Amino acid sequence: MQCFSFIKTMMILFNFLIFLCGVALLAVGIWVSVDGPSFLKIFGPLSSSAVQFVNVGYLLIAAGAVLFALGFLGCYGAQTENKCALMMFFLILLLIFIAEVAGAVVALVYTTMAEHFLTLLVVSSIKHDYGSQKDFTQVWNTTMDGLKCCGFNNYTDFEDSPYFMKNNGTFPLYCCSDNDNGNGTAPGPCTEEKAKEENVQGCFSQLLHDIQTNAVTVGGVAAGIGGLELAAMIVSMYLYCNLK
Known part of the structure; x- marks a missing residue:
């Protein structure tokens, strides 16, 4: 029982941090998308290039929404011992994990194809813009x-x-x-x-x-993120299975 209470508390605290990160990303993303000029005044001219080149505002909104949903479901499910919320938390994390693994496999298997596609896209943009x-x-x-x-x-x-x-x-x-x-x-x-x-x-x-030179660091970060996701899924399933 003490182990269950400890894991439940850690689940709540961990997901509360994720929830706060999601709120922060959503706020910044909405700010960038709605009031870009004031954002650019604070962060300088280089931010103008980044914002317009990769639409970072929309990217932040998407990432913030995912973290917001994950944090809320994990925190709410653990606090109220709601099995439905815990299962949704597990399924969302599982989908993200599968997508990451699939992306890594595609990147490794189809590197040449991706390079050819990027060459056509990027070189054309350079010649035009x-x-x-x-x-x-x-x-x-x-x-x-x-x-x-x-x-x-x-x-x-x-x-x-x-x-x-x-x-x-x-x-x-x-x-x-x-x-x-x-x-x-x-x-x-x-x-x-x-x-x-x-x-x-x-x-x-x-x-x-540069990626190959720092392969150990990149691999370590990727493994760490994957490990955290697996740990969160295991904990959510533990709580799910031990709820009455």
Whole structure:
């Protein structure tokens, strides 16, 4: 009985924290979606790129709603010993866990297909928007500066882009590593000859390399999240099975 009471209390506290996180994410997501300008004033110009590039407001709302529902169901089910709420909590967590495992399997099995799809999508966007869309251009500049890379595949991604056309057939300075002084400015233009000679790695390849380099950390985080989800499912089933 003492073990049951302890697990019940821990279940309530754990899910109350999840509930609070969900409320916070929902609040920030709604704020970003409804009143973006005031959000951008606080967090600076870089947030403008991120918000518009990945629609982070909607992403936060979705994540917040899931955490809100999970936290409420877990906390309510444990506190009131409601078997229906505990079963719903278990099923939602199980669906999330299955989706994560399926996503990992698809990513491993269909990496080449995903790379081909992303190449078609991202390179097309670069050729159409880089140099003409301010936010899109700023996101790519930040990415290339942070990862020390050039384009999605290499410098050829920028051929026929608005930037390429407006700058007399030259490429972003990130594609010429010997010209870059750390802030995207350089004494000379990045010509095709320089870019070809430098052969700066594409951002996709660089990102994969960074993930492989930090595979232990990434795997540890993924395993930790999966372990927490499994533990939460086991605890919810324990409470469910021991309720009268």
